[in-house]
Amino acid sequence: MPETLTINALQQWLHRFASEITRQADWLTELDSAIGDADHGTNMVRGTAAVVTKLDGRMTGTVQELLKAVGMTMVSTVGGASGSLYGTFFIEMARNSPADVRLNGSELENALHAGVNGVIARGHATVGDKTMIDALEPAVTALSRSLADGRQLQCSIAAAAAAATTGRDSTKPLVARKGRASYLGERSAGHIDPGAASAAILLAALAASIGEGTA
């Protein structure tokens, strides 16, 4: 059972994120067409594909360098608020990661918390605003709780991914208070937030990658 995440595992995470985004792109766009501008799927496919291209061209370096490169790539290819927010997530993770080729449990926990806090600071959103924070915040809280309870990293990340999915579903009845969907007011209720949906995919991809025992 792996208690550290190697840089290879992180790269697998990002590859899986890209392939899951591609697989679920139509659904993401459908969610976005209900309450946004119907481009979240397309934008995320473009951004994650660019990340994969970047990874395939450069397999060396530290966790810090990898995550920073991922963040900058997403900023310049996803576009709009999602690009800035996912970019911020990875750039803040990078800033709070070791200049090493692996992360242990508490380092991963720190980096993920920093990433989520960065997104919160950038977008000024909190839980209940019907944004990606509704998936991300419960995920890192679940991760910390599970690690504090002495459970293993793989199991704790699985708990984080489950919390992200629950958080994603919790956005359905909410009225959006941030982002483009907030212009719709009450009409935004009844639809899952597309940003929360892609964020849940991000966490599920992490759980699946570590689940393959890539220590």
Added chain:
Amino acid sequence: MIGIVLVSHSEALANAAMELALQMVHGARPPIRIAAGAAGGFGTDATAIASAIDDLATTEGVLVITDLGSAILSSSLALEIRSSTYQALISDGPFVEATTAAVVSATAGSSLTDVAAEASNALSAKKTQTVTGAGASVAEDTNPDNPAASAEERLINPMGLHTRPAALLVQTAGEFSADIELTNTTAGRGPVSASSVIGLLSLAASQNDQLRIDANGPDASRAVNAVKQLVLQGFGELS
């Protein structure tokens, strides 16, 4: 002179806002960069904004003016990922009005802080013109000292003191070291600083309103005279 970066979801919108604002200035103009659109469509791109800011590194600071919500978000990320370190601020002013106010104010040689204040205040003139009743006028602190020079003239422009003459007045006022203030004595609005296009617009001065010009400083009488000539000549608008 400070530089200006226009951040918009639409390149066409940013270009049009820039052209409209540049109508207000003559001769020298501030350096402006546009960071608009993302991936060939509507959107904003923090990396494009960062390079626009870096591109203006030789200016005396940069004001970033944004349109809808995520433009602010992308701009704040751009401030973090840019490579230059000189001062840059994100304006909270409304896009078109703030762009106009900032271009005029920057052309007059104002500091980044002053241009940012002008841009931020850019809705007040519109509010003065659309809200009726007391409290609509924008009062500013007045200097209790006796003005070194003053004059009063009637505004002859049929369209009143609109943006173009106001911008010309700001440019003229920028040539003097005296503090110049204008009051619309007919409507009881002001005094406002002659270096603020937004302040001047908030006078809501119409044709035949009496304008009082007060100046305080070493070249006060020359300043009052220059402004007086502008008013007398209808700001060059009457042929």
